[in-house]
Amino acid sequence: MAKIKKIALEEHFMTPGFQSYSKSYQQHLEPHVFEQLAQALTDFDEIRLGEMDRAGIDMVILSQTGPGVQAELDTPTAIVRARESNDFLAEQVSRHPTRYAGFACLPMQDPNAAANELERTVTQLGFKGAMVNGHTNGVYLDDPSYDVFWEKMQALDVPLYLHPTDPSQPLIAAEGHPELAGATWGWGVETGTHALRILFSGVFDRFPKLKLILGHMGEALPFLRWRFDSRFEAYPHGIKLQKRPSEYFGSNILITTSGVCSPAALVGAIAEMGAESVMFSVDFPYESTDVAAEFIENAPLDEETRNLVCHGNAERIFKL
Ligand code: MN
Numbered sequence: 404m405a406k407i408k409k410i411a412l413e414e415h416f417m418t419p420g421f422q423s424y425s426k427s428y429q430q431h432l433e434p435h436v437f438e439q440l441a442q443a444l445t446d447f448d449e450i451r452l453g454e455m456d457r458a459g460i461d462m463v464i465l466s467q468t469g470p471g472v473q474a475e476l477d478t479p480t481a482i483v484r485a486r487e488s489n490d491f492l493a494e495q496v497s498r499h500p501t502r503y504a505g506f507a508c509l510p511m512q513d514p515n516a517a518a519n520e521l522e523r524t525v526t527q528l529g530f531k532g533a534m535v536n537g538h539t540n541g542v543y544l545d546d547p548s549y550d551v552f553w554e555k556m557q558a559l560d561v562p563l564y565l566h567p568t569d570p571s572q573p574l575i576a577a578e579g580h581p582e583l584a585g586a587t588w589g590w591g592v593e594t595g596t597h598a599l600r601i602l603f604s605g606v607f608d609r610f611p612k613l614k615l616i617l618g619h620m621g622e623a624l625p626f627l628r629w630r631f632d633s634r635f636e637a638y639p640h641g642i643k644l645q646k647r648p649s650e651y652f653g654s655n656i657l658i659t660t661s662g663v664c665s666p667a668a669l670v671g672a673i674a675e676m677g678a679e680s681v682m683f684s685v686d687f688p689y690e691s692t693d694v695a696a697e698f699i700e701n702a703p704l705d706e707e708t709r710n711l712v713c714h715g716n717a718e719r720i721f722k723l
């Protein structure tokens with residue numbers, strides 16, 4: 404059986420010299436796992452294209468693995484290295500232009516510099532948007548200083564993929580449970596909360612055309628849309644939004660299936676978000692391409708919905 408065409412959006416690489424930025428989570432890996440990941444992250448040929456071919460993935464939008472330059476404490480250095488990383492990525496994309504596209508990494512320490520680098524990468528390098536790895540040295544994207552950045556995103560009409568990172572402060576409820584602090588639970592809480600900060604601070608009211616993409620089946624947020632409306636109405640704390648919280652999902656907030664290969668969760672997310680707001684992704688090389696592909700090929704979806712999730716939505720949203 405021919406595999407259905409797929410486009411994947413949370414597919415990572417490592418820019419030469421960026422390894423130290425990822426130490427916080429890579430140091431917890433077994434040495435042989437680390438070695439395998441390092442190989443896959445720095446490969447742009449046999450390993451990556453081989454997996455894509457096997458899984459029927461036509462195209463991936465590549466992103467520097469987190470947190471990248473956002474972990475840099477010196478802002479001028481972050482600005483320079485983001486530029487270097489984006490130029491490196493553009494070079495790799497140009498070697499396989501029908502298979503690869505790029506997300507910018509941005510020096511979020513300086514919202515103006517981030518806006519400028521976004522514009523440079525989109526207009527000059529042909530990038531499709533940006534991937535931002537959560538907060539930057541404790542500053543979240545609802546900070547008013549980022550309005551200049553959102554304005555640029557909206558003007559360029561490209562999405563922002565909000566990717567997990569370590570919380571700015573350890574999650575107190577997970578104290579004594581390092582197994583919960585990271586990818587198993589803590590990153591989802593951190594990233595879901597970050598997205599809600601953006602929503603409830605009115606960013607989407609000020610910039611109504613913004614598109615924010617969440618991985619990992621929407622970091623569990625789709626399943627709580629009803630409750631966001633009900634409890635926000637009961638406890639608004641003086642906050643006013645132009646729409647009900649649930650209505651920003653599927654319009655401003657889109658999701659991918661990265662790292663959640665559960666048919667039941669997929670069907671539920673589509674029911675909450677709409678078939679045009681859910682997109683296939685793998686999270687290469689941290690998740691298995693084969694498992695993700697088999698999951699989406701066999702999920703209980705009608706043909707039209709499967710085509711939208713696998714490639715149609717990405718083609719429309721990224722103008723591919
Ligand atoms: Mn990822």
